[in-house]
Structures are given as structure tokens and as C-alpha cells.
Amino acid sequence: MSDQTTNSIAFVAKSTIPASPPPARETGVIRWLRVNLFATPGISILTLVALWAIYTVLSGVLPWILNGVWTTDSLSECREVLQGKVGACFSVLTERWNQLLYGFKYPSDQYWRPNLALLLFFPAAAPVLFFDLPRKLLIFTALYPFVAFWLIWGGPVSAPLLALAGFVAGGAVFQRFGKANFALGFFGGIAAAVVIWWLGALLLPASGGDNTLLRQVPSRDLGGFMLNMMLGITCVSLSLPLGIALALGRKSDMPLIKGICIVFIEFVRGVPLITLLFVASVMLSYFFPPESTVDLFLRVVIMMTMFSAAYIAEVIRGGLAALPKGQYEAADSLGLDYPQAMRLIILPQALKISIPGIVNVAVGLFKDTTLVSVISMFDLVGMIRGPILASADWKGVYWELLGFAAFLFFIVCYGISQYSQWLERRLATDHR
Amino acid sequence: MNNSVFFGALTVAGLAAGAAAAGTLDDVKARDKLNCGTNTGLVGFAAPNANGEWEGFDIAVCRAVAAAVLGDSTKVEFVPTTGKTRFTALASGEIDVLVRNTTWTFSRDVDLKFDFVGVNYYDGQGFMVPKELGVSSAKELDGATVCIQTGTTTELNLADFFRANNISYEPVPIETEAEAQQQYLSGACDVYTTDASGLAATRATFDDPSAHVLLPEIISKEPLGPLVRHGDSEWGDVVRWTLNALIAAEELGVTSANLTEMTAGTNNPEINRLLGTEDNLGEMIGLSADWAVKALSVGGNYGEIFAKNIGENTPIGLARGLNAQWTDGGLLYTPPFR
Amino acid sequence: MSTLSDPPKLGFRPSMLINDTRYRSLTFQVIAAIVLALAIWYLGNNLLQNLKAAGLNISYGFFSTPAGYDINQRLVEYTSQSSHARAALVGVLNTLLVAFLACITATVLGVIAGVLRLSNNWLVSKLMMVYVEIFRNIPVLIWIIIIFTIMTASLPAPNDFRGEDPQASMLFSSFAFTNRGIYTPLPFFTSGIFASAALNWLLVIAGLGLSWLVTRRIGHWATARQEATGLRPKTGLWVLAAWLLPLVLLMLVMGLSWELPELKGFNFQGGIKIGGPLIALWFALSIYTGAFIAENVRAGIQAISKGQTEAAAALGLRQGRIMNLVILPQALRVIIPPLISQYLNITKNSSLAIAVGYADITATLGGITLNQTGRAIECVLLLMLFYLTASLLISAGMNIYNASIKLKER
Structure with a gap:
């Protein structure tokens, strides 16, 4: 039997057959196309529809961009160059570049100041955004606001120094007494800072003067994309501590404080930002002492800070609620009092959970800074809708300008949201 | 982060404010x-x-x-x-x-x-229309869509004028001048109304000013x-x-x-x-x-x-x-x- | 013989206000109350001083005086002789209208985009990703302006429909898409049972309600049969008949007819007009918020564990039914809470209507009324009050809905 079988076989492979390539429809591009684009008739139809959509958009936009004119001085010149062809007049961007970025009033020989401030922002923000960096860098972060303030507004260097001195004094008092008694340290710190500022303010006018290192720029002269960036960064960073305080207040078991926080948060979250900006522009000045005026930039910063603080408070409240109850009980059982428990156990964890949410609020707020154009501030959108489109040279170049504004915001916001996703992945410790 | 630009600004604002009594x-x-x-x-x-x-x-x-x-x-x-x-x-x-x-x-x-x-x-409020519409008086504007640049008393005068002449219209109030002009030029409005000085200024910047006429009616006093x-x-x-x-x-x-x-x-x-x-x-x-x-x-x-x-x-x-x-x-x- | 050290001192020491937990919270609250009262007094005092210095007063008397301006889109009767209060009401209704419309379309758009984002089709899912990222990362104000500009620049003006050889023509000679808005035919009854059109329409709605009841009966009957015999009878035709018959009957009896829009004078007359600013704002809000809802939907679907899909597949359900019957109902519980806040965002973002000249509450009360009367404080306060009320009502309503679909655990 076995012999027969052996003999009847004409050929026996002595070695393994080399692996043959998979069939054409199962490899490379074709397989990829088949699996990803044409798996079923329904999916194929979707693919075709998508291709058609892409084609329509690209065929309209691409020639317009590629034929763009970059070097003319006015729209009519640009139209002459194009001679009726489809094409964009990007020359409005090159000609009005500075106005789009800095507004029309910031002194042009001083552009290096906001540029430098922006450049310094990256190392200042880095230790906050990336935990791996040495903690020593936080010192620079703490100094940054004063440096940036001085760079952008200029004027006597004593003002930011005084503000810094106040904070240092407050911090020192807190360090000294805060360990033993939080409340004493906290209120003592505030008192120390206020005393320093008050003393300084008495002395300052004498030392101030016009011959300063950096020319003073009134905040009304700020504009363009710079204004959006400044409002965004300032309001988000100011609203963080306020938001934490509000979130803790809302979780507090003192009915009065809880009530105040709830009313504040729900009120601010219930009205659109634009009404708050109306408050800033038409109402708020009535609430300041009669003999003083507070400039529009500061009033807008106040309202926007309140706005984003309410949203950040809700995000942090979510983070606090997500912590297991055991963490609170553990802190109590160690005998920590409330400030210690919050500072050492609860907040570090809760904030970590909340970071992606906070970043989302920050992106939202940054986008919302465009609303200031409605109350006659010349941010990027305000510059476009106001002085640039109203000028005789550039009447009617909507697409280029709006497209540019959209592009700038997209770059920044997309960058931040990519960071947020990276962070989410890094912080994700559960296994799905 | 820089949580204190605010206080710096506050200090400066406080200083700059000064007494104004x-x-x-x-x-x-x-x-x-x-x-x-x-x-x-x-x-x-x-x-x-x-x-x-x-x-x-x-x-x-x-x-x-x-x-x-x-x-x-x-x-x-x-x-x-x-x-x-x-x-x-x-x-x-x-x-x-x-x-x-x-x-x-x-x-x-x-x-x-x-x-x-x-x-x-x-000043006084006037109307501008494209010449091709063949309108020669504001009283012929029955049923027209009117772009208004809001700001002065424009909306009120317009309402009064059309009511007094017993004709209807459709207002499109626009905040900025640039957007109002864009609406008008693209034909989304038949008429553009604002102060006569503004109309003249606007028309002067058009590609073809002669294609637009200012109607003779000045419907309001605007000192x-x-x-x-x-x-x-x-x-x-x-x-x-x-x-x-x-x-x-x-x-x-x-x-x-x-x-x-x-x-x-x-x-x-x-x-x-x-x-x-x-x-x-x-x-x-x-x-x-x-x-x-x-x-x-x-x-x-x-x-x-x-x-x-x-x-x-x-x-x-x-x-x-x-x-x-x-x-x-x-x-x-x-x-x-x- | 002394036993222990001193017994704890009873009685009250001032330091207990800070150090004793029994009193501490009271202390803090008293401090907070004092600070709050001081702040309110300070601000109020400043306000009074400023108003006195400027010779102004807070008065809502302007509300009953004639507004004096016209509004192009109104859901209630309004003329330039109506009061400012009436103008505010028109604005309120317009705000609610655009918010309502945008909520519906944004939800539809968002669900479609969110589901397609997870599609097996590489191209479509990438395309949806591009849509979501582009719309989420660019301010809504810019989108509203861009879409309004696209609308006015790309759609034909009514004038283009004129002449022997018009540049534009109406769709089926009954729909006109112009840059002033979209005109559609208006149905009306030539021989209505009641004299008033509203009552006739009410009758039609009542008829539809009847149809709905009948279809429910049919459904119950079919389920009962299925449970008794194991076979579900085919009811498709019956359901169709239940919906169509009363409707067709009513239409025939009352003589349904359509009023077609027609180019007369400067504009299209007749038919239904959906104004350009409304469309632009509606579309911009839906497409912008749709991108956010798409992300919520995606997150919601991904939150459902893969076991659910596999279990459903093991039961022999098809792909579409797995989505409809198993995944989406569960994902809905995750999606609803963020959806509520997106609806609130739409309502609040509709205040950007002023950028396109849509007469919402911000444009009437907070815009022209404020401009003309100069009553800034009163107008802004009322404006905030309205949005606050609307927000609280919407979130209350949606929370009730959320509670009703929540997983009922026993």
C-alpha cells in the first residue's frame, strides 16, 4: 500500500516552495483600495460622492490660490494683473500685513516688542504644558507676565516691578505663616501685597516720567491678531485661579459661599459672551468710581476672565467629582486640614484630569476673542471688517482676508487641540 | 502661567486714571x-x-x-x-x-x-440705487429691499418716510459700511440708504460710479x-x-x-x-x-x-x-x- | 492624686473662630457676606454717583413708546408704530426660531458626521475628520461672515431672473433661490371648512394626529399577533393608507392649492420667503455646532464597549441594525449631556446675528433700540435676563429628558 502510494507520486518536493506573492487583489494599493474604499456597494457610492465633493472644492479653490497675485498695491491693480482670470489678490495680505497682525496704531518701529513677548511666551508656557521639563523653569514662567506686560505696554519699568514686588511679598508672607495656619498666611499675604502696591503707588508718580527705556503704548493702540493672542492668553491664565476657587466654592459645604459660586457660575454660563462684552463696553464704566476711567482693554479682560472662569470652574468641578471618595477620606484620615488636603492630595489629581477640558475652554475662549470686533476693538476680524475693507484700495477682497483670518485661527487652535489630545493619551492610565 | 498681567494693568490704569472731578x-x-x-x-x-x-x-x-x-x-x-x-x-x-x-x-x-x-x-438721509433699475424717485420704491447702515437715526427716518408715503419696503440693517456695500453691490438690496455724504463717499469708491444714481429725495435733516x-x-x-x-x-x-x-x-x-x-x-x-x-x-x-x-x-x-x-x-x- | 492633665477648657476663645471647625465655617461665611455686601454697596454706590453726575436715571418708560423702526422678519404683527417692547418680542421670537432650527439641523448633521467619522470607508472618515477639525478650530463669527458672504456673492439677485434670457431661473418654476432668501410655494385652501386659515391648518394637524393614533393601533395589533402566532403580519400598506387617506381626503375637500412666488416689482412676491440672513445664520450655526456634535457622537459611540457590537453581530443583526438598535440607544446616554450644552451654545451664539443683519433680540433690543434710546443699562440688563431665562429653561427641559432616558437601575 505504502509502496504503491510512493511510486504513484511523480514528483516530491525536496524543499519548501518559496512563498508566492499574494494575489494582486490582496496586495498593495489595490487591496488597500478594496478594503478601505470599495468594500461594499454602499461604501463605494460613499467614496464616489466623497471624491466628487473633493473635486468640486479643489477645482474651485486651487486655481484661485495658485493664480494668486502677491505684489500689487490695490485691488484695481490686482484685477488688471489678473485680466479676468480666476485668481486671488493675496497682495492685500502683504500690503496690510502689519495692520493685520498688530493693528493700525501700534508704533511700527516697536513691532519687535510684541514679537519678543510672543517668543518668550513659549519657554514660559513650556514647563506648564510639559511635565517632564525641570521645575526650575517655573521661575521664568512666574516672571513672564511682568516682562511681557512691560514689553508690550512699555512705560516706566517701575510699574511691573512694583506689581512683582507685591506678589513676592505676598508669597513670602504666605510661605512664612501659611504652613502653620493657612488662613492667616493667605490673608496676610494679600494684605502684604496690597500694602506694597499702595506704598509703591504713592511713590511711583514721582519716579515715573517720559524718558523711559520703552516708549509707553496705550492699550487702545493694540490691535490685529496680537490683540486676539493677548486677550486669549491673559484671560485664560487669569481665569485659572479664579476657576479653581469657584469650583472649590461650589463643592464647599458652607451654604453662603456655595450659593454665591453657583449663582455666579450659572449666571455667566447662561448669557452669551457678547452680552458680557456689551456690559464691558456700555455698562461697566458706570460701576467704577466716578473720578476714574478704566480703559476698554481692561474692562474686556475683566468680563472675559469672568466668562472663562465660570467654564473652567465647571470643568474642574467635573475633575473633583471624578476623584474617588477614598481620596478625600484618605486625606482626612491623615489629619490634613482642608487647605492641606486640597493642595497636596485633591487638586493635583483633579487638575490633571481636568487639563483636556481646560484646554478646550481655552481654545473656545481664544476663538471668542474675535467677538471684541463687535464692540469697536480692532482685533484681526475688526481690522478686516473695519479699516481694511472700508479703505478705497481694498474694497471687496473678502475671500482673501477672511480666508487668512480663518487660516491663522486654525493653525493656533489646531495646534492647541493636538497638544490636548497628546496630553489625553499621556494621562490615560486606564486600559481599554 | 502669567496670572498677573492683570494687576500690572490695574496699577497702571489706576495711575493713569487720576482725578477727574x-x-x-x-x-x-x-x-x-x-x-x-x-x-x-x-x-x-x-x-x-x-x-x-x-x-x-x-x-x-x-x-x-x-x-x-x-x-x-x-x-x-x-x-x-x-x-x-x-x-x-x-x-x-x-x-x-x-x-x-x-x-x-x-x-x-x-x-x-x-x-x-x-x-x-x-447732512440728510438719501438713497442710492443702481441705474439699471430705472428708478427716478424714492416714491417709486414700493416693495424694495433697502440696505441700511445702522448708526445714526437712519432706521427711524426710513420707517417714517415709507409710512408717510404709504409704501412698503424690506429693511436689511447692516452694522459695518463694508458689509452694507457688499450687500448692495451683489444685488441683495435694491437700495442703499444712509446719510447723503456717506452715499457720495461710497459711490466714489465703486468700480463704476456712473452705474449708480443718488435719488433726489433727502428724507431727513441730519445736523x-x-x-x-x-x-x-x-x-x-x-x-x-x-x-x-x-x-x-x-x-x-x-x-x-x-x-x-x-x-x-x-x-x-x-x-x-x-x-x-x-x-x-x-x-x-x-x-x-x-x-x-x-x-x-x-x-x-x-x-x-x-x-x-x-x-x-x-x-x-x-x-x-x-x-x-x-x-x-x-x-x-x-x-x-x- | 491628680489623674489627667487639665480638663478641656470650656468656654469661648476668639481663636476658636479660626481654629475650631465648629465655628470656622461660620466665620468664613460671615466674612464672605460682609465682603459681598461691601462689594455690592461699592458698585451700587458708584453706579448711583455716576448716574447722578450724568443726570441719568434708570427707567423702563421707553419700552412703551413707539419703536419707530421696521423689522424685516417678524413672527408676530409689528409695524414701526409698535412699542419697543413689541420690537423686543419680535427679537425674542426670532432668536428662538433660529436657535430651534439650528438645533435640529446641527443634530442631524452632527450625528451623520459622527457616524461617518467612524465609517470603514477611509476616504469618508478622513473627510469627516477634516470637516470637524476645520469647523471646530475657526471662530464661529468668521464662519457666519464667510457663509453670509458666500450666500450673497454666489446666489443670483432677483434681478437676474428678469428679462428674455435670464441669467437665473426658478427651480420647477416654483422655487427661487436668491441672495435675498429662498422663496417657496405657499399652500392654501380654496374652499376651507372654516373661514380662518389657521383653523383649517389645525384641522389638518388634527387629521395627522388621528393617523398617528391609527398607526399606533396597527402596530399594537401586529405585535399582539406576533406574540400569539410568532409571525408578524405585514402592515406596511395599512400604515401607508392610515397616513395618506385622511390627508388626501382633507386636501381634496378643502381644495389645496399653491401660491407660487412670482417676480413682481423689486422682489419676488407671494409664496413663503425664508430670509437670507436667517438662512446664513441658521446654516452657519448648524454646520459649526454640527462639528462639535459629531465629536460628541463619536465619543459616545466609542464609549460603548466592543462587546456590545460583537454580541449584536452574534445575534445575527446586520450592520445598520446593530447601529440603530444596539449602539446608538446606549450611546445616546453618553451623548445627551454634552448635546444639551451644545444646544445652549447655539442659543447663545445666535446672538451673533448682528453680523448678518438678522433681527434677533440682540439686534433689536440690544441693537437698534439701544442705539436710538441710548438706554444702555436697561437694554443690556434685559438682554442678559432673556438669555439667562432661555438657557435655564432649555437646560431644565433637557435635564428632564436626560433623566427620563437614563439607565433605570434598581
Whole structure:
């Protein structure tokens, strides 16, 4: 039997057959196309529809961009160059570049100041955004606001120094007494800072003067994309501590404080930002002492800070609620009092959970800074809708300008949201 | 993060605020800067140019006031205001004077507690339509879609006009001039309405101005002038008489060309009083004797300012019309400098 | 013999206000109350001083005076002689209208985009990702302006429909897409049972309600049969008949007819007009918020564990039914809470209508009324009050809905 079988076989492979390539429809591009684009008739139809959509958009936009004119001085010149062809007049961007970025009033020989401030922002923000960096860098972060303030507004260097001195004094008092008694340290710190500022303010006018290192720029002269960036960064960073305080207040078991926080948060979250900006522009000045005026930039910063603080408070409240109850009980059982428990156990964890949410609020707020154009501030959108489109040279170049504004915001916001996703992945410790 | 730009700003704002309890005139002098409320951008009247310098007809008035009070026409801070923010800005003291196409009406003067110190431009609301529609009178506009640039009393006049003539229309109120024009040019509106001066300015910037006509009807009186807070008459006087000085100078033939010559003294006592070489009107008003000379040296007299910013040789091309001197059949008539 | 050290001192020491937990919270609250009262007093005092200095007062008297301006889109009767209060009401209704419309379309758009984002089709899912990222990362104000500009620039003006050889023509000679808005035919009854059109329409709605009841009965009957016999009878035709018959009957009896829009004078007349600003705002809000909802939907679907899909597949359900019957109902519980806040965002973002000249509450009360009366404080306060009320009502309503679909655990 076995012999027969052996003999009847004409050929026996002595070695393994080399692996043959998979069939054409199962490899490379074709397989990829088949699996990803044409798996079923329904999916194929979707693919075709998508291709058609892409084609329509690209065929309209691409020639317009590629034929763009970059070097003319006015729209009519640009139209002459194009001679009726489809094409964009990007020359409005090159000609009005500075106005789009800095507004029309910031002194042009001083552009290096906001540029430098922006450049310094990256190392200042880095230790906050990336935990791996040495903690020593936080010192620079703490100094940054004063440096940036001085760079952008200029004027006597004593003002930011005084503000810094106040904070240092407050911090020192807190360090000294805060360990033993939080409340004493906290209120003592505030008192120390206020005393320093008050003393300084008495002395300052004498030392101030016009011959300063950096020319003073009134905040009304700020504009363009710079204004959006400044409002965004300032309001988000100011609203963080306020938001934490509000979130803790809302979780507090003192009915009065809880009530105040709830009313504040729900009120601010219930009205659109634009009404708050109306408050800033038409109402708020009535609430300041009669003999003083507070400039529009500061009033807008106040309202926007309140706005984003309410949203950040809700995000942090979510983070606090997500912590297991055991963490609170553990802190109590160690005998920590409330400030210690919050500072050492609860907040570090809760904030970590909340970071992606906070970043989302920050992106939202940054986008919302465009609303200031409605109350006659010349941010990027305000510059476009106001002085640039109203000028005789550039009447009617909507697409280029709006497209540019959209592009700038997209770059920044997309960058931040990519960071947020990276962070989410890094912080994700559960296994799905 | 930088959680304290705020406090720095607060400190500076607190310092910059200073005391303002005294009269506005003293405030302005103490601050050494005039805060002047303007339009956010209306070419010819108040708009930043390509270099970011504010220029225009209203701006020239601000500069003249600054020169009269502070002796320097550059000591002005221009505060752009919208239709919404202008009155609060003035009432709250953020600005000292509002020179922004604002119509002098009863309720603004009386109810809102402002003082209009005069009229620097007599305007009226008009209509612009494309020529191809073949409309020759606003009364033929039954059923038309009307683009309105909101801001002055435009919406109210329009409603009154159409109601009085018993015809219907569809209003499209637009906030910014650029967007209103875009609507009009793309045919989303049949008619564009705003103050006649604005219409002329707008039409001048079109690719083909001749394709659009201004209808003959002027449906409202729009005396536009600077205004100040009610109850501060000293400051009101300063602004009023600076404006009057500009107008009187044109009437008396004082121009920027012959200003130095005339300052030396003329045999016309009224000119001498105006320029401060006779009597001392400056002292009465709390300014230096040559306040009017300083105001006039900025951009010349009313006629020169008009010609430079909105006159017939500019792209805006407005005729003097009602804004001519009374001697030329216009409405400009200043009380005597005496 | 002394036993222990001193017994704890009873009685009250001032330091207990800070150090004793029994009193501490009271202390803090008293401090907070004092600070709050001081702040309110300070701000209120400033306000009074400022108003006195400016000679102004807070008065809502302007509300009953004639508004004096016209509004192009109104859901209630309004003329330029109506009061400012009436103008505010028109604005309120317009706000609610655009918010309602945008909520519906944004939800539809968002669900479609969110599901397609997870599609097996590489191209489509990438395309949806691009849509979501582009719209989420650019401010809504810019989108509203861009879409309004696209609309006015790309759609034909009514004038283009004129002449022997018009540049544009109406769709089926009954729909006109112009840059002033979209005109559609208006149905009306030539021989209505009631004299008033509203009552006739009410009758139609009542008829539809009847149809709905009948279809429910049919459904119950079919389920009962299925449970009794194991076979579900085919009811498709019956359901169709139940919906169509009363409707067709009513239409025939009352003589349904359509009023077609027609180019007369400057504009199209007749038919239903959906104004350009409304469309632009509606579309911009839907497409912008749709991108956010798409992300919520995606997150919601991904939150459902893969076991659910596999279990459903093991039961032999098809792909579409797995989505409809198993995944989406569960994902809905995750999606609803963020959806509520997106609806609130739409309502609040509709205040950007002023950028396109849509007469919402911000444009009437907070815009022209404020401009013309100069009553800034009163107008802004009322404006905030309205939005606050609307927000609280919407979130209350949606929370009730959320509670009703929540997993009922026993």
C-alpha cells in the first residue's frame, strides 16, 4: 500500500516552495483600495460622492490660490494683473500685513516688542504644558507676565516691578505663616501685597516720567491678531485661579459661599459672551468710581476672565467629582486640614484630569476673542471688517482676508487641540 | 502661567486714571491729552489711513480742539466708538468730546443729557440705487429691499418716510459700511440708504460710479455736530468756539496760507479779536490768547478742512451745498467774536 | 492624686473662630457676606454717583413708546408704530426660531458626521475628520461672515431672473433661490371648512394626529399577533393608507392649492420667503455646532464597549441594525449631556446675528433700540435676563429628558 502510494507520486518536493506573492487583489494599493474604499456597494457610492465633493472644492479653490497675485498695491491693480482670470489678490495680505497682525496704531518701529513677548511666551508656557521639563523653569514662567506686560505696554519699568514686588511679598508672607495656619498666611499675604502696591503707588508718580527705556503704548493702540493672542492668553491664565476657587466654592459645604459660586457660575454660563462684552463696553464704566476711567482693554479682560472662569470652574468641578471618595477620606484620615488636603492630595489629581477640558475652554475662549470686533476693538476680524475693507484700495477682497483670518485661527487652535489630545493619551492610565 | 498681567494693568490704569472731578477743561489740561470719540471708520470723516493715522473731516475738528487747548494737534487720543458705545463713552467720561456723525436730536440733547455744541456738517438721509433699475424717485420704491447702515437715526427716518408715503419696503440693517456695500453691490438690496455724504463717499469708491444714481429725495435733516456732557458749560464753550473759530476764519478770509501774516495784526478788528491780537477772548474762555491761531494752524479754516477731506477734489467729492457760508447761500453762520 | 492633665477648657476663645471647625465655617461665611455686601454697596454706590453726575436715571418708560423702526422678519404683527417692547418680542421670537432650527439641523448633521467619522470607508472618515477639525478650530463669527458672504456673492439677485434670457431661473418654476432668501410655494385652501386659515391648518394637524393614533393601533395589533402566532403580519400598506387617506381626503375637500412666488416689482412676491440672513445664520450655526456634535457622537459611540457590537453581530443583526438598535440607544446616554450644552451654545451664539443683519433680540433690543434710546443699562440688563431665562429653561427641559432616558437601575 505504502509502496504503491510512493511510486504513484511523480514528483516530491525536496524543499519548501518559496512563498508566492499574494494575489494582486490582496496586495498593495489595490487591496488597500478594496478594503478601505470599495468594500461594499454602499461604501463605494460613499467614496464616489466623497471624491466628487473633493473635486468640486479643489477645482474651485486651487486655481484661485495658485493664480494668486502677491505684489500689487490695490485691488484695481490686482484685477488688471489678473485680466479676468480666476485668481486671488493675496497682495492685500502683504500690503496690510502689519495692520493685520498688530493693528493700525501700534508704533511700527516697536513691532519687535510684541514679537519678543510672543517668543518668550513659549519657554514660559513650556514647563506648564510639559511635565517632564525641570521645575526650575517655573521661575521664568512666574516672571513672564511682568516682562511681557512691560514689553508690550512699555512705560516706566517701575510699574511691573512694583506689581512683582507685591506678589513676592505676598508669597513670602504666605510661605512664612501659611504652613502653620493657612488662613492667616493667605490673608496676610494679600494684605502684604496690597500694602506694597499702595506704598509703591504713592511713590511711583514721582519716579515715573517720559524718558523711559520703552516708549509707553496705550492699550487702545493694540490691535490685529496680537490683540486676539493677548486677550486669549491673559484671560485664560487669569481665569485659572479664579476657576479653581469657584469650583472649590461650589463643592464647599458652607451654604453662603456655595450659593454665591453657583449663582455666579450659572449666571455667566447662561448669557452669551457678547452680552458680557456689551456690559464691558456700555455698562461697566458706570460701576467704577466716578473720578476714574478704566480703559476698554481692561474692562474686556475683566468680563472675559469672568466668562472663562465660570467654564473652567465647571470643568474642574467635573475633575473633583471624578476623584474617588477614598481620596478625600484618605486625606482626612491623615489629619490634613482642608487647605492641606486640597493642595497636596485633591487638586493635583483633579487638575490633571481636568487639563483636556481646560484646554478646550481655552481654545473656545481664544476663538471668542474675535467677538471684541463687535464692540469697536480692532482685533484681526475688526481690522478686516473695519479699516481694511472700508479703505478705497481694498474694497471687496473678502475671500482673501477672511480666508487668512480663518487660516491663522486654525493653525493656533489646531495646534492647541493636538497638544490636548497628546496630553489625553499621556494621562490615560486606564486600559481599554 | 502669567496670572498677573492683570494687576500690572490695574496699577497702571489706576495711575493713569487720576482725578477727574474738576471740569473737563482742567482734566484735559492736566492729562495733556484730549480723548476724542470718533467713528470706527467712515472714509472722509474719520478713518485710519494706510499708515494708521486717523484722518478725515471729524478728525480735523478734534485736532483743532486739541491744538486750541493744549497747543499741539497731536495730543489727541482717538477712541473709535460704535453706535452703541458712543453715548456711554461720553457719559462715563471715557471721552471728552464726541465728534462722530451724531445727529442732533431733541431726545439726545434733553433726555440723554448731552450738549450739542454746534453743527459741523449739515447732512440728510438719501438713497442710492443702481441705474439699471430705472428708478427716478424714492416714491417709486414700493416693495424694495433697502440696505441700511445702522448708526445714526437712519432706521427711524426710513420707517417714517415709507409710512408717510404709504409704501412698503424690506429693511436689511447692516452694522459695518463694508458689509452694507457688499450687500448692495451683489444685488441683495435694491437700495442703499444712509446719510447723503456717506452715499457720495461710497459711490466714489465703486468700480463704476456712473452705474449708480443718488435719488433726489433727502428724507431727513441730519445736523451732525460735536457733543459734550451736559452741565460742563466751560468745556462746551471751548469746543463750541473752536468750531466757530474755524467757520468764522473762513468767513473772514483767514487761511492757513495767510495766517502768520494776519496774526501780525490787521485792520479788521474782528480778525484781530479772533486771532487774539485785540481784546483777550482767550482768557475769557480759559485758554491762551492765540488759541484760535493754534486751532487754525492745524488744517486751516473750515473751508480748507472741507476741501481737503471731503471736498469736490477728493474721491468723495461733496459739494458745499448747505455747508457753505451764509454769505454763499449756505447755513454756516457763526455768532460774532466779540 | 491628680489623674489627667487639665480638663478641656470650656468656654469661648476668639481663636476658636479660626481654629475650631465648629465655628470656622461660620466665620468664613460671615466674612464672605460682609465682603459681598461691601462689594455690592461699592458698585451700587458708584453706579448711583455716576448716574447722578450724568443726570441719568434708570427707567423702563421707553419700552412703551413707539419703536419707530421696521423689522424685516417678524413672527408676530409689528409695524414701526409698535412699542419697543413689541420690537423686543419680535427679537425674542426670532432668536428662538433660529436657535430651534439650528438645533435640529446641527443634530442631524452632527450625528451623520459622527457616524461617518467612524465609517470603514477611509476616504469618508478622513473627510469627516477634516470637516470637524476645520469647523471646530475657526471662530464661529468668521464662519457666519464667510457663509453670509458666500450666500450673497454666489446666489443670483432677483434681478437676474428678469428679462428674455435670464441669467437665473426658478427651480420647477416654483422655487427661487436668491441672495435675498429662498422663496417657496405657499399652500392654501380654496374652499376651507372654516373661514380662518389657521383653523383649517389645525384641522389638518388634527387629521395627522388621528393617523398617528391609527398607526399606533396597527402596530399594537401586529405585535399582539406576533406574540400569539410568532409571525408578524405585514402592515406596511395599512400604515401607508392610515397616513395618506385622511390627508388626501382633507386636501381634496378643502381644495389645496399653491401660491407660487412670482417676480413682481423689486422682489419676488407671494409664496413663503425664508430670509437670507436667517438662512446664513441658521446654516452657519448648524454646520459649526454640527462639528462639535459629531465629536460628541463619536465619543459616545466609542464609549460603548466592543462587546456590545460583537454580541449584536452574534445575534445575527446586520450592520445598520446593530447601529440603530444596539449602539446608538446606549450611546445616546453618553451623548445627551454634552448635546444639551451644545444646544445652549447655539442659543447663545445666535446672538451673533448682528453680523448678518438678522433681527434677533440682540439686534433689536440690544441693537437698534439701544442705539436710538441710548438706554444702555436697561437694554443690556434685559438682554442678559432673556438669555439667562432661555438657557435655564432649555437646560431644565433637557435635564428632564436626560433623566427620563437614563439607565433605570434598581
